[in-house]
Amino acid sequence: MSTDAIVLLKQDHKDVREQFRAFRKPDQTPVQKQKIVDTILELLTVHTYIENEVMYPRVRSLLPDLEDDVLESYEEHHVADVLCMELAAMDATDERFDAKTTVLIENVEHHMAEEEQDWFPKVREGLGRKQLQELGEELLAARKRAPRRPEQPSAMKKAIDAVVS
Numbered sequence: 588m589s590t591d592a593i594v595l596l597k598q599d600h601k602d603v604r605e606q607f608r609a610f611r612k613p614d615q616t617p618v619q620k621q622k623i624v625d626t627i628l629e630l631l632t633v634h635t636y637i638e639n640e641v642m643y644p645r646v647r648s649l650l651p652d653l654e655d656d657v658l659e660s661y662e663e664h665h666v667a668d669v670l671c672m673e674l675a676a677m678d679a680t681d682e683r684f685d686a687k688t689t690v691l692i693e694n695v696e697h698h699m700a701e702e703e704q705d706w707f708p709k710v711r712e713g714l715g716r717k718q719l720q721e722l723g724e725e726l727l728a729a730r731k732r733a734p735r736r737p738e739q740p741s742a743m744k745k746a747i748d749a750v751v752s
């Protein structure tokens with residue numbers, strides 16, 4: 588199996604898009620939708636983690652010209668993280684569940700397209716084959732320690748706990 592970093596990340600994107608397509612199928616029960624959204628949240632949590640922990644910091648230091656692309660991507664991850672956290676705390680019968688999932692999907696589709704079309708090609712151009720293989724191995728190692736569910740930041744968790752108790 589290839590450990591080329593960009594090949595690995597694009598494979599993740601493919602898996603995510605497959606779940607997005609599954610969500611869009613008409614006439615599904617809340618139970619079916621909940622299952623798909625749970626899978627989406629897990630895929631995105633792991634993928635965002637390995638990009639945040641490995642891909643983005645490495646690209647930022649190895650290819651300083653891509654700094655703006657990396658910073659914009661961190662912000663897009665942040666928006667997706669907030670939506671994922673809110674969805675994780677929501678039930679599929681909630682009237683806002685479908686709308687929030689749709690907004691998440693639109694955001695992530697835009698973000699993945701930007702990565703694939705705008706700056707991953709520049710990363711491939713800027714880094715050698717060997718560097719991309721090493722980066723891929725680091726991504727695989729990070730995947731093993733990645734969280735599987737959106738984590739609530741402690742400040743938000745405290746606020747929610749205060750409301751609940």
Ligand SMILES: [Fe+2]
Binds near residue numbers: 635660664698702
């Ligand atoms: Fe990303």
Ligand SMILES: [Fe+2]
Binds near residue numbers: 634
């Ligand atoms: Fe990505």
